[in-house]
Amino acid sequence: EPEVTQTPSHQVTQMGQEVILRCVPISNHLYFYWYRQILGQKVEFLVSFYNNEISEKSEIFDDQFSVERPDGSNFTLKIRSTKLEDSAMYFCASSEQGIPHSPLHFGNGTRLTVT
Amino acid sequence: EDKVVQSPLSLVVHEGDTVTLNCSYEVTNFRSLLWYKQEKKAPTFLFMLTSSGIEKKSGRLSSILDKKELFSILNITATQTGDSAIYLCAVQGGSEKLVFGKGMKLTVNP
Numbered sequence: 001e002p003e004v005t006q007t008p009s010h011q012v013t014q015m016g017q018e019v020i021l022r023c024v025p026i027s028n029h030l031y032f033y034w035y036r037q038i039l040g041q042k043v044e045f046l047v048s049f050y051n052n053e054i055s056e057k058s059e060i061f062d063d064q065f066s067v068e069r070p071d072g073s074n075f076t077l078k079i080r081s082t083k084l085e086d087s088a089m090y091f092c093a094s095s096e097q098g099i100p101h102s103p104l105h106f107g108n109g110t111r112l113t114v115t
Numbered sequence: 116e117d118k119v120v121q122s123p124l125s126l127v128v129h130e131g132d133t134v135t136l137n138c139s140y141e142v143t144n145f146r147s148l149l150w151y152k153q154e155k156k157a158p159t160f161l162f163m164l165t166s167s168g169i170e171k172k173s174g175r176l177s178s179i180l181d182k183k184e185l186f187s188i189l190n191i192t193a194t195q196t197g198d199s200a201i202y203l204c205a206v207q208g209g210s211e212k213l214v215f216g217k218g219m220k221l222t223v224n225p
Contacts, residue, residue, distance in 0.1 A: 004157075035213075043158070043203065045212035056211040091157065099207050100147035103163045108156040 002026045004107035006092050012113045013082055021077045021110045023092030031098040032075045034067065035106075036060070036088040043091070049075065050098065082114045117142040119206050121216035129224050132194050136202050136219050139186040144209030148187050150178055151203040153218065158203055161189070194223045 005024040013019050025032050034046040047057045049067055066078045075094075079086055089111050093104040118141045128134055140148065147165045151158035162171045164180035164187060171178050175194075180187045191198055201220050205213040 031211075033211075042217055043205070043213075043215040045214070048211040058212065089156070098211065099149070099213065100163065100165050103149055103160045104213065105160055106151075106157045 004092055004094055004105055006090075006107035006110050008110060009108065010111045010113070012115065015084060015114055016081050019079050019082055019112060021079075021090050021092075021112070023075045023077075023107055024073050025075055025092065025094030026096075026105060027073070029094035029096050029105075031095040032067075032069070033093040033095070033104060034077045035091045035093060037091065037109075038088045046077070046090075079112075082112075084114050087112055087114045117206065117208050117214040119204055119214050119216035121202075121204050121219045123219060124217060125220040125222070127222045127224065128194055130195060132223075133190065133192045134194060134221060136189040136191075136204075136221070137186060138188070138204030138206075138216060140204075140206045140214075141185065142206050142208040142214065145182065145185075145206065146209065147207040148180055149205045149207070149213065150187070150189050151205065153201040153203055154199075161202075191221075194221075196223050196225055199223045 007022045032049040037043045047061045048055045064080045089109045091109045092107045095104045096102040120139050122137045149163045150161040162178040167182040175192045178189045201218040203218045204216045
């Protein structure tokens with residue numbers, strides 16, 4: 001069964017450094033998302049992306065965050081200057097037609113640790 | 116603010132038991148409710164519900180939505196140790212995002 005692939009599985013970085021989290025969505029999917037889950041807390045929406053532009057973003061997704069689909073297969077999340085509170089599991093998700101028409105399928109996540 | 120409340124937050128049962136997981140919500144312009152199973156990492160999709168009263172079924176799992184009373188239930192019959200996981204309920208309002216509940220930790224003992 002096709003799946004969403006995320007790399008790396010774990011990234012450790014120092015405060016203030018830039019990180020790029022990478023995702024390969026399911027190939028025929030058109031809608032892409034980033035969510036995060038701080039340890040012990042709920043899964044939270046960050047951003048949705050469709051037709052090469054951001055369609056919605058949350059308050060968490062401030063100027064330090066950006067997303068890009070640099071080619072036909074990858075979808076990246078960049079954090080420009082990481083803070084301690086950015087430590088979380090970051091999940092990429094994709095959907096064939098977007099909710100409510102088709103569900104989101106999540107990747108295994110990247111655990112980001114900011115020291 | 117959109118809200119999703121799951122109950123109970125944790126449950127321990129024996130293999131073979133039947134469990135019912137509850138999810139209630141308050142959301143503006145409801146569009147869909149989704150159930151996910153989270154074992155180690157990725158939430159794995161189980162069901163998406165958009166209409167009241169129509170049961171969705173997959174093997175021993177089933178789910179139904181009540182849009183009047185604003186809740187959904189997820190039933191698991193004849194539980195197995197492999198059902199041990201966190202079960203997440205998420206709701207879509209009038210936008211692209213899913214709002215998740217805290218999750219319900221199910222432990223199935225042999």
